Amino acid sequence: MRRRIIKPNTRSFTGRHVLPDGSGDVRFESGLERDFLTLLGARDDVLEILEQPVTLTLAGPDGKPRRYTPDFKVTYRDRVVIYEVKYRDQFRKRWPNDRDKYCQARAWAQANGMRFRIVTELTIRTVRFENARFLAAYRxxxxxxxxxxxxxxxxxxxxxxxxxxxxxxxxxxxxxxxxxxxxxxxxxxxxxxxxxxxxxxxxxxxxxxx
CATH class of the missing domain: 1.10.10 (Arc Repressor Mutant, subunit A)
Known part of the structure; x- marks a missing residue:
């Protein structure tokens, strides 16, 4: 299982989010991922954020192996969470094909002492995010x-x-x-x-x- 490094490309919205503590930056591949990182940056219980932290080999619907790379691994003071960040319409459209993949990813995370969560704009672009975005300019x-x-x-x-x-x-x-x-x-x-x-x-x- 290895970490996949995101490289800038012309097919998606990519960039780098500078971590608030100045320890480095984290790459993102969409505006929603950028907003998720902004939201995390305003929390005081986040210890580490890794993008594309691991590539899992899972069983596909036909029994053949397939690869899956979640978006982020976030280490909080009291837990570690693997995140998949998806726009809600994309998530709902792909759910029939991706459901088994996410179930396997959740099982893998639990077996390794972590949690697995799927987050959309409904849970990211909240009042808390608007506050974080406003205050980021003053950090x-x-x-x-x-x-x-x-x-x-x-x-x-x-x-x-x-x-x-x-x-x-x-x-x-x-x-x-x-x-x-x-x-x-x-x-x-x-x-x-x-x-x-x-x-x-x-x-x-x-x-x-x-």
Missing amino acids: DVTPDPALAGTILAALAGGPRTVLDLVRTLCPDRADRVGFYTAFWPMLANRTLRADPRAPIGMDLVVEAAP
């Missing part, structure tokens, strides 16, 4: 230390909404631009913490990370 921005200290001091008493913070710290509307230049990077880099499933907006509740 490499260093907030002004004085502004960051002011925001943390305002949160010393506990969680507050973004609107509450803005009204407290920026009574003058002209100061709000500066506030956000520090606030979004702090949220992107987890100096601040919020529910990743809650839409980013003025009603978002945030707190200082422990």
Whole structure:
């Protein structure tokens, strides 16, 4: 069983997703795979992501062997998951032919102490993804230390909404631009913490990370 390396090509949408910790990059073969990697990049429990991690030799419907390479292997703090990333219409169209393949892949993953999951845009392109995509632009921005200290001091008493913070710290509307230049990077880099499933907006509740 060997890992297949993805090479750029003209037949599909390929590219490289830079890992948030700067440890390298992961290649993708579709816009949906790119979005999946963006979603993973916003999680703090992901330890490693490998693309095309293994090629399995499975039994085909006619009894002859066939090869199958899942899209990603993701190591979380508490589990390892093998992922197949598919657009829902493609998945449904190919399900009669691919069902046995995925069942065998799931059995192989379980036998090797891992899980197997098929994910589509319904589970990828969620509020959590939209949040991750928005904050990705601020991940490499260093907030002004004085502004960051002011925001943390305002949160010393506990969680507050973004609107509450803005009204407290920026009574003058002209100061709000500066506030956000520090606030979004702090949220992107987890100096601040919020529910990743809650839409980013003025009603978002945030707190200082422990």
